[in-house]
Amino acid sequence: MITVKYFASLRTIAEMEEDRIEVENSISMDQLSDIISKTSPKMGEFIRDKKVMISVNQEMADSDTIIHDGDEVAFLPPFSGGS
Amino acid sequence: MITVKYFASLRTIAEMEEDRIEVENSISMDQLSDIISKTSPKMGEFIRDKKVMISVNQEMADSDTIIHDGDEVAFLPPFSGGS
Amino acid sequence: MSTTTDSKIRIQLEDFSVTDEIEAMKKVSRNIGGITTFLGTGRELSKGENITQLNFEHYPKMAEKKLEEIRQQAIKDYGIIDMSIIHRIGPIEIGENIVLIVAVGEHRKETFVACEWAIAELKRVTPIWKRETTSKGEVWVQDTP
Amino acid sequence: MSTTTDSKIRIQLEDFSVTDEIEAMKKVSRNIGGITTFLGTGRELSKGENITQLNFEHYPKMAEKKLEEIRQQAIKDYGIIDMSIIHRIGPIEIGENIVLIVAVGEHRKETFVACEWAIAELKRVTPIWKRETTSKGEVWVQDTP
Numbered sequence: 001m002i003t004v005k006y007f008a009s010l011r012t013i014a015e016m017e018e019d020r021i022e023v024e025n026s027i028s029m030d031q032l033s034d035i036i037s038k039t040s041p042k043m044g045e046f047i048r049d050k051k052v053m054i055s056v057n058q059e060m061a062d063s064d065t066i067i068h069d070g071d072e073v074a075f076l077p078p079f080s081g082g083s
Numbered sequence: 084m085i086t087v088k089y090f091a092s093l094r095t096i097a098e099m100e101e102d103r104i105e106v107e108n109s110i111s112m113d114q115l116s117d118i119i120s121k122t123s124p125k126m127g128e129f130i131r132d133k134k135v136m137i138s139v140n141q142e143m144a145d146s147d148t149i150i151h152d153g154d155e156v157a158f159l160p161p162f163s164g165g166s
Numbered sequence: 167m168s169t170t171t172d173s174k175i176r177i178q179l180e181d182f183s184v185t186d187e188i189e190a191m192k193k194v195s196r197n198i199g200g201i202t203t204f205l206g207t208g209r210e211l212s213k214g215e216n217i218t219q220l221n222f223e224h225y226p227k228m229a230e231k232k233l234e235e236i237r238q239q240a241i242k243d244y245g246i247i248d249m250s251i252i253h254r255i256g257p258i259e260i261g262e263n264i265v266l267i268v269a270v271g272e273h274r275k276e277t278f279v280a281c282e283w284a285i286a287e288l289k290r291v292t293p294i295w296k297r298e299t300t301s302k303g304e305v306w307v308q309d310t311p
Numbered sequence: 312m313s314t315t316t317d318s319k320i321r322i323q324l325e326d327f328s329v330t331d332e333i334e335a336m337k338k339v340s341r342n343i344g345g346i347t348t349f350l351g352t353g354r355e356l357s358k359g360e361n362i363t364q365l366n367f368e369h370y371p372k373m374a375e376k377k378l379e380e381i382r383q384q385a386i387k388d389y390g391i392i393d394m395s396i397i398h399r400i401g402p403i404e405i406g407e408n409i410v411l412i413v414a415v416g417e418h419r420k421e422t423f424v425a426c427e428w429a430i431a432e433l434k435r436v437t438p439i440w441k442r443e444t445t446s447k448g449e450v451w452v453q454d455t456p
Contacts, residue, residue: 083206
């Protein structure tokens with residue numbers, strides 16, 4: 001199972017805060033975006049168009065990162081902390 | 084009357100903290116150093132050799148500054164405030 | 167108002183005391199001569215809009231990890247003695263504290279450089295997001311310079 | 312411990328509270344987004360010597376005038392909103408506060424530059440002198456880098 005998290009403005013786009021996706025094997029980011037597209041077409045498009053940053057297990061990742069069973073994937077809009 | 088002030092390490096050299104010097108007219112810094120030399124030869128030497136900074140009425144001055152009756156002249160060793 | 171100063175990296179709802187955080191850092195060494203701090207506070211104006219409230223959200227664990235990486239790199243790269251970083255989340259009123267970075271060192275120069283680098287790096291790499299409330303509604307801030 | 316924060320330029324025997332000074336500066340504007348502070352503290356080591364106490368002396372009136380000039384020039388040249396400068400005189404123990412500069416601005420960049428300039432300028436032009444007490448006795452510090 002993969003945990004998928006959406007933060008800040010992406011929660012509105014994905015229409016959810018967190019999702020859990022059952023997988024049998026490791027999957028590519030493209031495959032994950034296809035799965036996400038089924039429930040959130042716009043979110044899938046954002047991922048494919050590289051409009052969001054991605055982290056896997058709290059480390060920055062990219063579209064080439066392979067996702068394994070048990071991983072936590074997060075989609076991150078541009079950061080705006082600091083002040 | 085001119086007020087003369089000595090700060091920090093210069094107090095030890097002048098062997099005083101403050102002096103009052105009666106003058107009839109305005110005097111040059113050279114004339115003042117001659118007067119000071121009479122009581123504190125080493126201090127007079129420091130002034131002539133430009134080993135000290137000088138302020139007149141709390142503004143930085145130099146060896147060309149003319150000193151008038153009523154002025155406050157201070158001899159200032161290198162500053163070391165700040166931390 | 168203020169909370170424990172035990173940890174040098176904190177993301178918290180509560181306000182913090184700058185004095186308490188500085189005093190906690192002073193305990194690290196008797197050889198501290200310079201302390202530079204940056205405090206970010208809630209401004210009323212943003213791009214011409216009047217802001218009534220700010221709201222910060224973070225990615226728990228990842229944000230703390232990034233702040234700790236910034237702290238470690240600042241110590242290593244700039245030769246400071248230590249650094250603490252605190253960021254608040256949740257609602258922030260105008261004038262309130264948002265973020266604090268305290269850099270302590272033997273001399274002042276390295277603490278200025280390390281502190282300025284750390285706040286820029288925090289904005290760049292830390293998963294924290296700001297929502298601004300104005301008369302027009304609430305918006306997530308997408309770009310900070 | 313702390314004293315009135317009424318004046319933005321102060322030379323005083325008493326300690327000060329960094330939090331109180333920052334809060335006093337926050338009252339100047341609702342548009343403050345960045346606050347950089349520099350706090351100088353008493354270090355134990357100086358040129359390999361163990362220091363047991365510091366002692367600061369100033370030229371009254373002239374020192375305050377120089378600090379006010381620094382404040383005015385920082386506001387004018389760096390575009391900050393305001394600045395406060397406090398320097399202690401008299402005996403200072405290791406770890407104690409010596410000098411505080413608070414620069415407040417709309418954005419962080421100008422507050423860093425103004426604060427760093429102000430402490431360098433303070434050391435250069437303000438008639439304040441430091442005496443260090445070590446096991447070898449007391450010496451006036453003649454050169455600060």
